[in-house]
Amino acid sequence: DAGVTQSPTHLIKTRGQHVTLRCSPISGHKSVSWYQQVLGQGPQFIFQYYEKEERGRGNFPDRFSARQFPNYSSELNVNALLLGDSALYLCASSHPTGSGNSPLHFGNGTRLTVT
Amino acid sequence: EDQVTQSPEALRLQEGESSSLNCSYTVSGLRGLFWYRQDPGKGPEFLFTLYSAGEEKEKERLKATLTKKESFLHITAPKPEDSATYLCAVQKTGANNLFFGTGTRLTVIP
Numbered sequence: 001d002a003g004v005t006q007s008p009t010h011l012i013k014t015r016g017q018h019v020t021l022r023c024s025p026i027s028g029h030k031s032v033s034w035y036q037q038v039l040g041q042g043p044q045f046i047f048q049y050y051e052k053e054e055r056g057r058g059n060f061p062d063r064f065s066a067r068q069f070p071n072y073s074s075e076l077n078v079n080a081l082l083l084g085d086s087a088l089y090l091c092a093s094s095h096p097t098g099s100g101n102s103p104l105h106f107g108n109g110t111r112l113t114v115t
Numbered sequence: 116e117d118q119v120t121q122s123p124e125a126l127r128l129q130e131g132e133s134s135s136l137n138c139s140y141t142v143s144g145l146r147g148l149f150w151y152r153q154d155p156g157k158g159p160e161f162l163f164t165l166y167s168a169g170e171e172k173e174k175e176r177l178k179a180t181l182t183k184k185e186s187f188l189h190i191t192a193p194k195p196e197d198s199a200t201y202l203c204a205v206q207k208t209g210a211n212n213l214f215f216g217t218g219t220r221l222t223v224i225p
Contacts, residue, residue, distance in 0.1 A: 004158070033212065042119075042202055042215030043159065056211045090158050103149060104213060106158030 002027070004107035006091050012113045013081050021076040021110045025093030031055075032074040033104060034066055035090040043090055049074055078112075086114045117142045121203050121216035128223050131192045136219045138203030139185040148186050149213060150179050151202040159202055162188075193223045 005024045013019050025032050031050040035043035045058035049068035063079045072093075078085055088111050092104035118141045128134055140148065147166050151159035163172045165181035172179050176197065178189040188201055200220045204213035 031211075040217070042204070042217050043213075044215070045212035048211045050211075058212065092158075103161045103164055105161060106151075108156070108158045 004091055004093050004105055006089075006107040006110050008110060009108070010111045010113075012115060014115055015081055015083060017081050018077065018079045019081060019112060021078075021089050021091075021112075023074045023076070023091030023093075023107060025072050025074070025091075026095075026105055029093035029095050029105070030072055031094045031102075032068055032072065033092045033094070034074070034076045035092065035106075036060075037088040037090055037109070039087075046076070081114045083114050086112060088112075117205070117207065117214055119203055119205055119214055119216035121201075121219050123219060124217070125220045126222070128190075128193055128221070130194060130223055130225050133189070133191045133193070135190070136188040136201055136221070137185060138188070138216055140203075140205050141184075142205050142207050142214070144208035146206040146208045146210070148181055149204045149206070150186070150188055151204065153200045153202055153218070162201075190221070193221075195223045195225050197221065198223045 007022045033048040034046040037043040047066040048056035052068045066076045068074045088109040090106050090109045092106045094102040094104050120139045122137045147164050150162040153159045163179040168183045170181050176191050180187045200218040202218045204215040
């Protein structure tokens with residue numbers, strides 16, 4: 001079975017530009033989360049979506065937005081890129097069990113470099 | 116304030132030399148504690164979930180334990196392929212997201 005797939009794998013952008021990152025969850029998973037991982041740090045929560053609705057948002061500026069589509073895939077958009085946005089952006093999906101403790105399964109991420 | 120602290124930051128072991136990684140946490144209401152393994156250039160790979168103090172889980176050479184303040188990841192007779200960064204994360208009661216520590220970078224030398 002395919003795991004969580006993310007595209008593109010690498011991306012180089014210039015300050016001020018915007019970027020769209022894409023994620024396809026594991027088949028049957030209806031929840032998608034986005035995390036930012038700066039080099040040497042643990043992943044930091046950005047958004048969670050379930051059934052196309054936002055269910056959680058981390059401490060990130062409004063330049064960050066996301067959405068989930070009817071097929072449960074998701075996009076993360078970042079506007080007005082800053083050098084500090086350079087990071088590995090991870091998408092994770094999970095199969096809601098009702099308890100909320102379904103483990104997250106991560107993709108291999110999109111490496112974004114802002115110059 | 117919620118906090119997850121992992122120690123040591125880096126650990127070098129000889130093949131076969133057992134050791135433990137520590138994850139201490141401060142959170143208002145623990146829903147679950149998670150361990151992940153991350154290889155360079157890859158996303159985190161799920162290992163274990165622990166829900167309550169006293170719980171233990173095992174997988175091959177790895178064993179995770181949980182107390183009210185910390186979790187340990189014990190590695191028995193490690194092999195070079197166990198080299199990776201091990202991440203600990205907590206989920207608070209009522210929250211859907213994970214709060215990660217900064218990880219322990221493990222290197223196992225043949």
